[in-house]
Amino acid sequence: MDRPLPADYHTHNVRCGHARGTIADYVHRAEEVGVREIACTDHLPIDDRFGVESRMPVAEFSAYLDEVQEAADAASLPVLLGVEADYYRGCEASLESMLNRHPFDVVLGSVHFRDYFSTDPIRRGVSDPDHPEALWNEYFTLVAELARTQLYDIVGHIDLPKRFGMSTDPALIERSAGKALDAIAEAGMAIEINTSGAIHPMQEVYPGLTLLRWARERDIPLTFGSDAHDPHRVGDGFADAVALAREAGYTDSACFRQRQRTLLPLPVLDQAPID
Numbered sequence: 001m002d003r004p005l006p007a008d009y010h011t012h013n014v015r016c017g018h019a020r021g022t023i024a025d026y027v028h029r030a031e032e033v034g035v036r037e038i039a040c041t042d043h044l045p046i047d048d049r050f051g052v053e054s055r056m057p058v059a060e061f062s063a064y065l066d067e068v069q070e071a072a073d074a075a076s077l078p079v080l081l082g083v084e085a086d087y088y089r090g091c092e093a094s095l096e097s098m099l100n101r102h103p104f105d106v107v108l109g110s111v112h113f114r115d116y117f118s119t120d121p122i123r124r125g126v127s128d129p130d131h132p133e134a135l136w137n138e139y140f141t142l143v144a145e146l147a148r149t150q151l152y153d154i155v156g157h158i159d160l161p162k163r164f165g166m167s168t169d170p171a172l173i174e175r176s177a178g179k180a181l182d183a184i185a186e187a188g189m190a191i192e193i194n195t196s197g198a199i200h201p202m203q204e205v206y207p208g209l210t211l212l213r214w215a216r217e218r219d220i221p222l223t224f225g226s227d228a229h230d231p232h233r234v235g236d237g238f239a240d241a242v243a244l245a246r247e248a249g250y251t252d253s254a255c256f257r258q259r260q261r262t263l264l265p266l267p268v269l270d271q272a273p274i275d
């Protein structure tokens with residue numbers, strides 16, 4: 001089968017506790033919609049004392065690894081072993097040890113929380129409508145720190161506070177986003193177009209065109225991710241995302257094997273993929 005869509009490098013599955021479908025279901029859907037490759041990137045557990053409500057327990061991780069391998073053996077397209085790993089201050093030692101123990105193809109790095117261990121939902125969350133500039137500054141400072149750890153390959157949903165209503169007006173984000181992008185470029189990392197933003201309240205992929213252009217100006221490579229928490233979303237919105245990438249000046253996207261990156265030309269899409 002011809003595979004006109006870029007690889008989907010951001011998918012979850014039922015193990016994380018807030019997604020539907022097994023890894024095999026996601027791989028099957030990837031075959032149906034015609035993405036080039038799929039990376040399984042479920043939330044990485046590194047510490048069961050916190051966050052178990054939104055990720056598999058550490059004890060389940062070896063079963064996850066086996067399940068990805070089984071799905072890869074049965075698939076007609078490349079199935080990559082990945083994870084989405086949180087960045088928070090102090091995570092480095094346990095994260096590095098976990099990453100070194102397993103043969104990952106690709107590691108997404110994401111900031112989901114401002115203060116990962118806070119029990120105050122406002123302090124913990126990534127929204128502060130009364131202080132938007134300070135919120136973005138804090139968020140992008142964490143993204144820059146993530147990049148400087150050199151532990152990850154791709155920054156996930158780089159402007160996530162948008163999900164919670166925070167405006168991405170360039171006047172608010174240009175300075176702080178610029179510093180984060182400089183750190184990402186210096187670390188040799190990629191960013192993703194995460195199409196789940198299109199089904200979230202702001203109805204715009206992460207990141208939007210302006211931030212994507214700033215990334216392109218810095219030669220930061222690009223991947224595509226649906227962030228599917230349901231198999232039907234694999235490859236969702238990718239034709240539009242490719243068009244957006246081209247509009248920002250991109251002509252290729254990044255692929256990973258055993259954490260080594262190569263670039264492939266963006267596909268030429270002259271018709272919409274199947275629903």
Ligand SMILES: [Zn+2]
Pocket residue numbers: 084110112156157
């Ligand atoms: Zn995420």
Ligand SMILES: [Zn+2]
Pocket residue numbers: 010012084227
């Ligand atoms: Zn995700």
